[in-house]
Amino acid sequence: MKHFLQKLGKSLLIPIAALPAAGLLLRLSAVDMLDIPLFQASGVILNNMDILIAIGIAMGLANTKDKGIPALTGFLAVSVLQEGLGILNQNLDMSVFGGVVAGLVAAFIYNRFHQTRLPSMFAFFGGEKFPITMIILVMIPIAGLFSVVWPYAQSGIDAFSQMLVGxxxxxxxxxxxxxxxxxxxxxxxxxxxxxxxxxxxxxxxxxxxxxxxxxxxxxxxxxxxxxxxxxxxxxxxxxxxxxxxxxxxxxxxxxxxxxxxxxxxxxxxxxxxxxxxxxxxxxxxxxxxxxxxxxxxxxxxxxxxxxxxxxxxxxxxxxxxxxxxxxxxxxxxxxxxxxxxxxxxxxxxxxxxxxxxxxxxxxxxxxxxxAKSEPGTMHSGYETIAANILQHIGGRENVIACDNCMTRLRMKLTDTSLADETKLKQAGAHGVIKIGRHDIQIVIGPGAAHVKRELENIIERES
Known part of the structure; x- marks a missing residue:
């Protein structure tokens, strides 16, 4: 569960990456500032966070390096959910929760069916494309279920919101x-x-x-x-x-x-x-x-x-x-x-x-x-930092997967006990968090994405 929540938290950061540009443009173009109506189109990002969250969760939880099909699966999931709810009850709006539900279902469907083999005449729809078909078939009954369940859940959420505000x-x-x-x-x-x-x-x-x-x-x-x-x-x-x-x-x-x-x-x-x-x-x-x-x-x-x-x-x-x-x-x-x-x-x-x-x-x-070179401020230091981190987490053979959020490397290792926290900090990390035997987070700072890319380049060269 802890590992799942870690991945979910990381996944929720994917749509948040769109907020800086959208928020700044929306504010700068407002009537009381630059008054540029066209730029107000950026507000659509904030008004469709459920769609972005569904896509982000599907991408973040999918067990694959190529995130294109999981992203499409997430979009289809939330689209069918929204349309289904609208057909059955136009007053229902799951908002951000609809995105979370759709994203979780999409990730499950992708991980469960992306290696499915179909008879030769249907081979085009098999493999990684099969979740695209499955998500449509699965989300229709889910939309029907939530049309019945959600009014009660919404009442509970509204009560919680009122309590929190109250x-x-x-x-x-x-x-x-x-x-x-x-x-x-x-x-x-x-x-x-x-x-x-x-x-x-x-x-x-x-x-x-x-x-x-x-x-x-x-x-x-x-x-x-x-x-x-x-x-x-x-x-x-x-x-x-x-x-x-x-x-x-x-x-x-x-x-x-x-x-x-x-x-x-x-x-x-x-x-x-x-x-x-x-x-x-x-x-x-x-x-x-x-x-x-x-x-x-x-x-x-x-x-x-x-x-x-x-x-x-x-x-x-x-x-x-x-x-x-x-x-x-x-x-x-x-x-x-x-x-x-x-x-x-x-x-x-x-x-x-x-x-x-x-x-x-x-x-x-x-x-x-x-570390004298602060990650995120000196581009020339990214490769050096990545090489040192790889060395102090047990080498390429110990790395199963590598990802990042805004400030951290989120890695899955064969054995986290091989990671030397002291030497990782000397290599430029601000902090090291070991989560069980396989998961580790290494706090880098704003340059985490650059360090992750260099880390992947080094691993690819050594493979």
Whole structure:
């Protein structure tokens, strides 16, 4: 189950890759900004997240390197589901959950039937093409089943949504806390998907109903954004404060530590990607990471109590903050709140690191210097980093499969015990997570996709 949830979380990142361009174009072309109606077409991405999620899950869970047929299978699955529900009950809308169901069924059908052999006269429809036929036949009765079941499920989901929203500040605290707390396991994406794209409903001026905090916020819902705003505090102020505390607490290799922390802080501030900093203290001090999770929840809670509402299209960095400021409520007040949290983060982390002698970067005993070439910032270092990682995970023979999300390599190995965590970190990894005997995640940073590609090139050359 843990392995399945890991793969599901990774799969949900595939459609999210479309959000930066879609969200930024939608906001920039709005009436209160550049007013370019044609560019508003990018909003179709946000309004069809169920289709993208179905395709992403089918691709991510399919046991094949060629993802084309699984993607088509996922699209057919969600299309038949939507049409079937519309025929039987036009008032039903499974939204993001329809995408999840369709994607899971599509992945199962592909993995089960992609090697099916048919008689010679039907051979064209066999093999990898057979799931295309099967998914249509399977999804029709599934659509019929959900036309009966979904009204009850929808009532339960609506009740949960109302409960979460009804909890007010505490509900926002809980979401923020678990968003960080589940990040080391890659499971936060599963929870985020519902809140971002399924929580609540809003009818736009064009009489279209949209769901989810992100979609509702960008479409002008005055009740959306409370579950999102706290992340601006964490990513624009909290993470840089942590980086400063680690830098100031360093006893050795201060220049290397400062360079690494500065890069990670800038990445978080501008793009909202936090893992390069978080994984420098996650395993060395679970106490600090617990406090970080608490502060993330507390940030959202404070903004809610102060009536500050803000949102983003893909990441709570400075770009989204500036672009969406006109859609916010009291968005400028987020800055003084952020500065207060900067002080809270810095004082807490500096005192815990120094008083408890936490062996973060710059305070390790007899440790080698942090990697000088930060992955994601120096293209020339990708091949070297990939070669070193391959060496320290047991070589090509130990690799079964390799994939990546925005910041991590997600690998399946014959034996994870052969992976040397210390040497992997010296090779450029920010963190290493072993999940059982076969699965491992190696936190690289924004350059994870480049490292993965070089890793595959090296494996192919050595084969």
């Amino acid at each position: 909890l007010g500040a505490f509900g926002i605290f809980v979401f923020g806390f678990f968003n960080r707390f589940l990040l080391p396991f890659g499971l936060h994406h599963v929870m985020n998907t519902y809140v971002y794209f399924g929580l609540g409903r809003f009818e736009t001026a064009s009489r279209e109903t949209v769901t989810g905090e992100i979609t509702r916020f960008l479409n002008g819902d005055p009740a959306a954004g409370y579950f999102l705003g706290g992340f601006f505090v964490t990513m624009m102020f909290g993470i840089p404060a942590i980086a400063l505390a680690i830098t100031r607490a360093a006893r050795t290799k201060k220049k290397e530590t400062k360079a690494l922390m500065s890069s990670g802080a800038a990445t978080s501030l501008i793009t909202g990607i936090t893992e390069p900093i978080e994984f420098t203290f996650l395993f060395t001090s679970p106490l600090l990471y617990f406090l970080h999770s608490v502060y993330t929840g507390l940030a959202g809670m404070v903004l809610y109590l102060l009536g500050i509402r803000h949102g983003f299209s893909w990441g709570a960095g400075a770009i989204d903050y500036a672009l969406n400021l006109n859609l916010s409520d009291r968005g400028l007040l987020l800055i003084p709140v952020g500065l207060a949290f900067f002080v809270l983060y810095y004082v807490t982390f500096y005192l815990v690191i120094t008083k408890r002698n936490v062996p973060v970067i710059g305070r390790e005993q007899d440790a080698e210097a942090p």
